[in-house]
Amino acid sequence: MKEQNNIHQPPVDQHAYELMNAAIDGELGPAEQAELNKLLAESDELQDFDAELRSFVRLLNDVPERAPPEYLQQAIERQIRLPVPKNKQTRGKAISSPLNPKNWLRTGLALAAGIVLTVGIYEMGSGPITSRDASNLTGTIIDKPGSSQGELLDSVHIYTDTLQGAVELRSRGDLFSLDVNVKSEGLAKVVVNIAGRGLEFEGITNGQDFDNDVAVSDDLINVVSEGAQSYSLLLRQTPGSQPVTPLELEFFANDTLVQAAELGGSR
Amino acid sequence: MSQLVSQYQRPVYNAAYRILGNKDDAADTTQTVFLKVFEHIVDYDPKFKFFSWVYRIAINESLNQVKKRRNQEPLADNQESPWQSPAEVLDSKHLCKRVQEALMTLNVDYRSVVVLKHISGCSYQQISEILQLPVKTVKSRLYTARQLLKKTLQNDGSD
Numbered sequence: 001m002k003e004q005n006n007i008h009q010p011p012v013d014q015h016a017y018e019l020m021n022a023a024i025d026g027e028l029g030p031a032e033q034a035e036l037n038k039l040l041a042e043s044d045e046l047q048d049f050d051a052e053l054r055s056f057v058r059l060l061n062d063v064p065e066r067a068p069p070e071y072l073q074q075a076i077e078r079q080i081r082l083p084v085p086k087n088k089q090t091r092g093k094a095i096s097s098p099l100n101p102k103n104w105l106r107t108g109l110a111l112a113a114g115i116v117l118t119v120g121i122y123e124m125g126s127g128p129i130t131s132r133d134a135s136n137l138t139g140t141i142i143d144k145p146g147s148s149q150g151e152l153l154d155s156v157h158i159y160t161d162t163l164q165g166a167v168e169l170r171s172r173g174d175l176f177s178l179d180v181n182v183k184s185e186g187l188a189k190v191v192v193n194i195a196g197r198g199l200e201f202e203g204i205t206n207g208q209d210f211d212n213d214v215a216v217s218d219d220l221i222n223v224v225s226e227g228a229q230s231y232s233l234l235l236r237q238t239p240g241s242q243p244v245t246p247l248e249l250e251f252f253a254n255d256t257l258v259q260a261a262e263l264g265g266s267r
Numbered sequence: 268m269s270q271l272v273s274q275y276q277r278p279v280y281n282a283a284y285r286i287l288g289n290k291d292d293a294a295d296t297t298q299t300v301f302l303k304v305f306e307h308i309v310d311y312d313p314k315f316k317f318f319s320w321v322y323r324i325a326i327n328e329s330l331n332q333v334k335k336r337r338n339q340e341p342l343a344d345n346q347e348s349p350w351q352s353p354a355e356v357l358d359s360k361h362l363c364k365r366v367q368e369a370l371m372t373l374n375v376d377y378r379s380v381v382v383l384k385h386i387s388g389c390s391y392q393q394i395s396e397i398l399q400l401p402v403k404t405v406k407s408r409l410y411t412a413r414q415l416l417k418k419t420l421q422n423d424g425s426d
Contacts, residue, residue, distance in 0.1 A: 010414050021410045025384070027391050056417050060385040063366050068280040069294050076272050076301045157305055159271055159317070165309050181309045228309060 012049050013039075020050050024057050080157075150177060154246075156261040162253035163188050169247065169263040175202060176235045178247070178263070183228040189252035192233060195219035198241030202234035272301060275318070278387055279325045285382040286329040288371045296332050300325045319396045322387065326379050326397060333375050369419040377412035384409055 010017040019036040022028040028036065040046050150170035157166045165182030167190070176199065182188045194201070201216045204223070215222040221233055237243055245264035250257055279300050284293035303324050311320050370378055383389045383397060394409075395402045 010410075017414075018406065018410060021413065022406070025391070025409075053413070053417075056413065056420075057385075059362065060366065060381070060413075060416070063285075063363055063386065065277065065281050065386075066284055066290070068276055068297065069290070072280065072294055072297060073269075073272055073276055075294075076276065076298055077269060079298060079302055080272075080305045157308055159308055159311075161313065161317075164311050164313070166305070183309045183311070183313075185313055230309075 010049075012046055016046055017049075020046075020053055024054055154263045154265070156249065156263055158182070158251050158259050158261075160251075160253065160258040162186070162256075163251055163258050167249060167261070167263065172234075174236065176243070177205075178233040178235070178249075179230075180223070180233065181228075181230045182225060182251075184226065184253050186254040187224055187226055187252075188229070189222060189224045189255070191250040191252070192221040193219060193248040193250075194221060194235065196244065197247060198238050198243045199235040199247075200238050202236040205232040205234065271304075275321050276301070278318075279321065282322065282325050282382050282387055283329045283332075285367065285370060285386045286326070286375065286378055287332055288367055292332055292336070296325070296328050300328050303328070315396055316393070319393055322383065322389070322397045323399070326383070330375055330379065365420060366416075369416050372419050373412055373415060377408055377415065380405060380408040381412045381416065 016036070016039050019028065019032055019039070023033060023036055040050060150172035153169045153171055153176075155166060155168040158164055163182060163184045165180070165188075167181075168179040170177045170179060178192060180190055182190065195218070201221050204214055213222075213224040223231065223233065225231070246262035247264055249261045249263060251259045251261070276297060280293055280297045283296040283300070284290060287293050287296065300321070304321055307324075311317065370381060373381065379398060380394060383394045389397065391402050391405050391409075394400075394405045398405065400408075
């Protein structure tokens with residue numbers, strides 16, 4: 001850096017050099033442009049230097065782009081667990097994986113401690129969840145279920161101008177959770193369609209100040225939040241039913257649908 | 268999501284490549300950048316342009332990579348060809364290599380500004396947002412970097 005500083009002085013007046021650079025970059029105002037024009041008109045040396053500088057900047061701008069390696073996009077997508085393309089998903093089909101009851105047993109055993117903690121904290125932190133009335137806001141707030149993250153089954157990211165975030169579908173033993181992290185400028189609404197999915201709303205968890213409105217019916221779960229919010233929607237298998245995927249989600253920003261997604265489709 | 272990767276992987280890769288001077292490091296860095304984008308997407312502040320946020324992550328990751336390998340041999344895939352003549356700088360197929368070699372002689376603070384301006388095509392204001400520097404500092408670094416690059420290329424050409 002020291003060595004570079006010793007040689008960086010331009011061979012012309014510093015102010016003129018700055019004006020020439022800004023002009024080449026198209027970032028000069030009319031008054032400064034007039035000033036530069038005057039300086040150039042008065043000096044052949046400056047004109048020569050300006051021409052040389054323009055030629056050099058053109059050279060820098062002409063450096064061609066390099067194509068990324070062909071494998072790169074796929075490698076990135078593999079790492080970030082992209083949602084399955086719609087044409088590869090099976091809508092309404094009884095699932096074989098990962099929500100298959102056989103897999104529940106396996107993952108349930110592996111997550112036994114987490115389940116106990118989850119259910120335990122849930123029971124300590126809330127009363128019974130009873131309402132399924134679509135006309136009322138009935139979300140039940142319970143504490144964050146400890147450190148039990150559960151097994152990640154699928155995820156979706158939202159990156160619109162007005163709403164950004166991610167939703168992860170996790171298996172937590174006999175429960176499933178939709179872990180939602182969203183951030184919006186105004187109101188953000190997440191709608192989960194559980195109609196015919198063999199799942200019931202069990203509760204909503206949050207470890208921070210809770211500022212969400214939750215409406216639940218047999219078919220839909222609506223959560224409205226503002227600003228940056230993190231919460232988990234807990235779902236339980238309806239007795240006598242088989243869970244069915246994918247779950248359909250819709251994301252609204254200020255009542256405008258900005259993205260729709262499906263979670264838990266077969267891969 | 269695939270669309271986001273498609274849209275940004277090329278500019279992110281090119282910015283990383285021009286800062287790092289090595290295609291493998293650039294590819295690794297690009298992967299890391301997208302992982303961070305998705306991990307931290309809830310931290311994105313909509314006050315800023317989304318691409319500025321992505322570029323900021325890209326530049327920071329590239330600079331981290333530079334720090335990690337500071338003591339390693341630089342320009343592993345760019346050292347094989349000596350300078351041939353000044354005229355070639357302007358119009359030959361060696362242009363890219365010459366400029367890249369000159370870029371790698373710059374301090375990374377200067378290099379980042381040059382890459383954002385000339386490779387990524389950002390305005391002063393955008394560079395200011397990405398690097399979180401005052402516009403005045405962006406200008407100063409860019410103008411100095413140009414002068415340094417010009418001298419380096421001229422010196423190489425006169426060898």
